[in-house]
Amino acid sequence: xxxxxxxDQRRAAVLASYDQEAPVYDDHGYPTQxxxxxxxxxxxxxxxxxxxxxxxxxxGRYFSMVAAAGHxxxxxxxxAGMLAQARARGIAIALDHVRLQKLPYTGEFDAVLTIDAxxxxxxxxxxxxxxxxHRAARPGGLLYLTVExxxxxxxxxxFTTLIRRGLPAVRGEVIDGDVAGYxxxxxxDRVTGWLRAAGLQILDEGFNQEDSWGxxxxxxxxxxxxxxxxxxxxxxxxx
Numbered sequence: 001x002x003x004x005x006x007x008d009q010r011r012a013a014v015l016a017s018y019d020q021e022a023p024v025y026d027d028h029g030y031p032t033q034x035x036x037x038x039x040x041x042x043x044x045x046x047x048x049x050x051x052x053x054x055x056x057x058x059x060g061r062y063f064s065m066v067a068a069a070g071h072x073x074x075x076x077x078x079x080a081g082m083l084a085q086a087r088a089r090g091i092a093i094a095l096d097h098v099r100l101q102k103l104p105y106t107g108e109f110d111a112v113l114t115i116d117a118x119x120x121x122x123x124x125x126x127x128x129x130x131x132x133x134h135r136a137a138r139p140g141g142l143l144y145l146t147v148e149x150x151x152x153x154x155x156x157x158x159f160t161t162l163i164r165r166g167l168p169a170v171r172g173e174v175i176d177g178d179v180a181g182y183x184x185x186x187x188x189d190r191v192t193g194w195l196r197a198a199g200l201q202i203l204d205e206g207f208n209q210e211d212s213w214g215x216x217x218x219x220x221x222x223x224x225x226x227x228x229x230x231x232x233x234x235x236x237x238x239x
Contacts, residue, residue: 013181139224
């Protein structure tokens with residue numbers, strides 16, 4: 001099997017899983033408190049009545065935070081099931097059925113949220129996705145990005161297993177029923193290299209550990225002066 005065919009199969013498995021789980025997705029006990037902390041920081045720094053892109057938005061878990069801060073939110077997701085749940089909240093000013101790899105926006109948003117998503121993006125697509133997020137933001141716009149990490153023994157075991165099965169995997173890819181068909185863990189050094197190559201400035205960074213895995217949080221900025229009124233600077237101190 002060639003790698004692209006295999007990745008297409010993995011993407012279909014991820015999408016089917018999200019569509020199926022959408023009605024009960026918010027019942028899962030995901031560690032959202034650190035994410036909420038970082039989202040709140042970003043929203044406090046945005047200009048008044050900012051336009052925020054949540055991509056992928058999933059069920060719209062962060063929509064209420066955006067609205068409560070006085071901002072407008074646009075959601076985008078590849079899962080029709082997730083978008084149906086997001087639509088039921090009645091908060092987003094628009095919802096678009098589109099993948100991160102196909103985001104069509106150019107300079108429309110004061111800030112972008114990409115939360116609990118990049119683990120489903122293969123290494124070949126990371127530069128494209130980051131370029132799309134960069135393009136979606138206005139000059140001076142902010143981005144909040146999460147990146148999952150797992151312990152090295154997990155990555156090594158998964159890679160060895162996949163290669164023994166004759167699958168065209170690369171190191172960092174993990175395939176099992178517990179991760180929606182596909183996860184990729186590039187590690188901090190590779191991620192920061194991709195961020196720099198995409199022209200995104202790292203304003204702040206944090207990490208929180210959850211047993212054998214954890215979340216790395218990046219608060220980023222697209223260079224340039226925003227046409228919107230300036231707001232308070234982002235200060236270090238994230239988790």
